[in-house]
Amino acid sequence: MVALVVGLCEGVDNGVGRTPAMGYNTWNDFRCDISETDIKDAADAIIRQGLDKVGYVYVNMDDCWAKGRYPNGTVYPDPTTFPNGIKHVADYVHSKGLKFGIYSDRGTLTCAGRPGSENYEKIDAQTYASWGVDYLKEDSCYASGDHQTAFTQYGLMRDALNSTGRPIYFSLCGWNSWYSPVGWSLGNSWRIAGDCNTWPDVLNAIDTNVDLTKNAYPGGWNDPDMLIGSSEGSAVKLTPDQSRAMFSIWSVMAAPLLIGGNIRNLNAWDLQTYSNVEVIAVDQDTAGHQGIRVAGSNLIQGNNTSPFNIWAKLLQDGSHAVVFLNNANSVQDVTCDSTCFANIGLAPTMKFRARDLWQHKDLGVFIASSFTAKSLPPSGGHALYRFIHQ
Numbered sequence: 325m326v327a328l329v330v331g332l333c334e335g336v337d338n339g340v341g342r343t344p345a346m347g348y349n350t351w352n353d354f355r356c357d358i359s360e361t362d363i364k365d366a367a368d369a370i371i372r373q374g375l376d377k378v379g380y381v382y383v384n385m386d387d388c389w390a391k392g393r394y395p396n397g398t399v400y401p402d403p404t405t406f407p408n409g410i411k412h413v414a415d416y417v418h419s420k421g422l423k424f425g426i427y428s429d430r431g432t433l434t435c436a437g438r439p440g441s442e443n444y445e446k447i448d449a450q451t452y453a454s455w456g457v458d459y460l461k462e463d464s465c466y467a468s469g470d471h472q473t474a475f476t477q478y479g480l481m482r483d484a485l486n487s488t489g490r491p492i493y494f495s496l497c498g499w500n501s502w503y504s505p506v507g508w509s510l511g512n513s514w515r516i517a518g519d520c521n522t523w524p525d526v527l528n529a530i531d532t533n534v535d536l537t538k539n540a541y542p543g544g545w546n547d548p549d550m551l552i553g554s555s556e557g558s559a560v561k562l563t564p565d566q567s568r569a570m571f572s573i574w575s576v577m578a579a580p581l582l583i584g585g586n587i588r589n590l591n592a593w594d595l596q597t598y599s600n601v602e603v604i605a606v607d608q609d610t611a612g613h614q615g616i617r618v619a620g621s622n623l624i625q626g627n628n629t630s631p632f633n634i635w636a637k638l639l640q641d642g643s644h645a646v647v648f649l650n651n652a653n654s655v656q657d658v659t660c661d662s663t664c665f666a667n668i669g670l671a672p673t674m675k676f677r678a679r680d681l682w683q684h685k686d687l688g689v690f691i692a693s694s695f696t697a698k699s700l701p702p703s704g705g706h707a708l709y710r711f712i713h714q
Contacts, residue, residue: 336482340493341512342542343608345459345580347382347425349550352521352584355559356388356436359405360413367417369588376422378601379608382459382493383417384425384582390438397447399439414456425459425493426452430477431467440466441481449484452492459493460485471502478510495547495580504536508544513580520549521560523704526570527624527651530633533577534617540578542612548577553585553594561585566704568597568682569649573706575607576615576637576647602681603708611640615647618667619660623651632658636668636711643712644668645681650700658697658707665692668711675714682708689714 348366350358367383370376389410391402401410414424428448429440441448441462452460462481468474478496485492494511496503499518507514517532518525529548540546551574552560554567562570567585574581581604585594615637621630631652637645646668648658662672670676670692678687678695687709697707 336494336509336511336544337486338491338494338512340491341544343610343612344545344578345382345493345495345513345582346379346604346608347384347423347459347581348380348583348587349384349386349425349461351386352550352552352560353558353586358385358388360408363413364416366587367420367422369590370422371420373590373595375583375598376420378599379604380581380583380598382423382425382582384427384459384461385413386427386461387434387436387463388438389427390434393439393444397444398451399444399448411455418456423458424456425461426455426457427461427463429463429465429467430474430481431463431465433466435463435465442467442477445477445480445484446487449481449488449492452485453488453490457490457492459495461495461497463497464499474498474503475506475510482510501532501536504539504546507539507546508541512543513545513547515547515549517548520552523562523566524624525549526552526562526566530573530577531622531625533614534622537614537616540612540614542610545578545580546614548574548579550582550584551598553583553590553597555586555589555591555594557586557589558584563704564593565701565706567594569704569706571597571600572603572647572681572708573635573649575603576635576645576708578607578609578612578614578637581607600682602684602710606637606639606645606681606708606710609637609639611638613638615645616667618646619664620649632656634658634660634664638669639710643710644670645708645710647708648697648700648706650705651703653702655699655702655705658700660695662693665695668692670711670713676711677714679710679712680707681710
């Protein structure tokens with residue numbers, strides 16, 4: 325099956341996605357209640373808060389923009405919420421120095437019942453390119469659950485996008501881990517689990533991603549879903565500790581960083597979270613390694629779950645980003661012992677300098693036999709360090 329799909333095309337071959345995408349998506353913020361004004365406001369908010377300066381470039385419009393199709397098959401937007409058309413919105417986003425993303429579905433309808441792209445892949449790709457679209461998220465509602473059919477449908481859109489000559493980041497949204505082994509041949513990222521709306525959803529995505537590390541590298545990435553913030557006014561939110569832990573773990577997992585909170589009015593905590601250039605550098609590291617779990621076991625899947633996890637990511641300069649997560653119901657120390665360090669790849673006699681990426685300070689030199697993140701808050705408390713070999 326893999327050979328068949330890869331044989332269609334060696335990859336999406338569009339020159340984008342060399343590092344995970346960074347930007348904003350409307351779904352966790354607005355759900356279906358979106359308009360032309362909302363997209364413009366989101367672009368303005370990214371600029372106003374300086375998020376473009378640290379790498380957030382995509383302004384992605386999710387479901388509920390499309391209304392129907394003209395007799396020639398061309399999709400058109402809801403004239404009430406997008407009275408000036410989609411190209412007008414894309415031009416506005418581009419005028420801010422940002423990139424514009426849009427949403428469709430490989431099935432007959434989108435998840436909200438709007439027109440899907442099944443049998444319209446070529447005309448939709450051409451339409452998106454003519455509008456100036458830079459990113460396409462394609463969902464999987466109202467579509468076959470057969471694996472090969474799904475791969476074929478996504479391959480049709482991949483090829484249609486390639487044929488436009490416009491570099492368009494292609495994001496598969498199939499919500500299943502079985503996309504991962506072939507994902508790189510189809511798109512620039514692929515959803516590996518269901519929507520993240522709650523903390524248990526986040527834990528499920530983390531557990532799912534454990535066995536998928538080898539499938540992600542520059543040009544294509546495992547996508548555990550959009551970020552959830554802690555700001556009021558969005559459709560979903562986490563606690564402040566959980567939202568920041570999610571950001572750190574996503575960065576170690578080399579996941580796309582798409583803000584899903586109230587971008588127009590981020591609280592100070594969320595703005596500080598999403599602006600942390602040291603953590604962003606972990607996500608955007610050009611080596612393109614996805615992190616691995618080096619201590620702990622599944623957090624929510626199965627019967628024998630673990631109250632903690634430690635993940636480590638090898639960076640371009642040979643250092644490691646290491647995240648310690650406490651999911652217990654009480655404050656806990658979390659320790660990377662000799663087995664944990666061996667899993668990272670550090671011998672027990674090796675020395676390293678530890679830097680706290682949230683406190684922005686060096687903690688000193690340690691031996692790779694034991695290191696403890698102390699007094700992590702319950703249910704999502706975490707610490708993120710960079711271990712720099714001496």
